[in-house]
Amino acid sequence: MALTLSVGLQKKVGLPDYGSLCASCHVEFEIDRSLIDNDLEGFHEKAAGAFAACRQAVNDQLGQQSAYSSSPPSNGKPNRTYHHNGHARHSGNGQSTARDVGTATQSQIRAIFAISKRQRVDLASLVREKFSVDRPEDLSTREASTLIDELKRGLVESRA
Structure with missing residues (x-):
């Protein structure tokens, strides 16, 4: 049945x-x-x-x-996302690019830290190499989700 x-x-x-x-x-x-x-x-x-x-x-x-849906905000300024250090995110060709849907949630950040600690992953190097950000808190929600999935599957090789 x-x-x-x-x-x-x-x-x-x-x-x-x-x-x-x-x-x-x-x-x-x-x-x-x-x-x-x-x-x-x-x-x-x-x-x-x-x-x-x-x-x-x-x-x-x-x-x-x-x-x-990246229309300009009501204040008339360009709709551009910045890192916590105040610098606009750049693509490999030197042009600024908007990040995916907001910054990572606190739950995502906690999960990333917990999984990477358990697997002894060098998290700082990993996010720098893979996403060109200084710290996990600078990831977008989509990037954080991707990283969590890869960590869970054991697809990450940057060991501490």
Whole structure:
């Protein structure tokens, strides 16, 4: 007998001038009942895979929306994001680029520090090499999410 597994994720991020972006992903699919009865780990893997797919879809959508909704703020100044050190972020060609959807959340920062400590990763070097920022707090929400996923999967090689 088949069961229906329903998984969903919704995320809302704030923007300057009291704006916000929201994206959600909900999937439903059938799984074999025997997973619950005989293979609980297999069931958890299916659910975790669905959540990971939703998380990636939501983060991708928010990234696309932020690129299209970068209208100038009401004060007439350019809509540009700066590092905590006051310098605009630059791409490899020397031109400034806006960051993805806001800065990393406190939860993301805590997770990054905890996972990197557990795996003995040189976090300062890693964020400098991979994202060209001085510290994890300077990452965007999307960059932080990507880093957390890579740390969890053990894809990071910058060891302390």
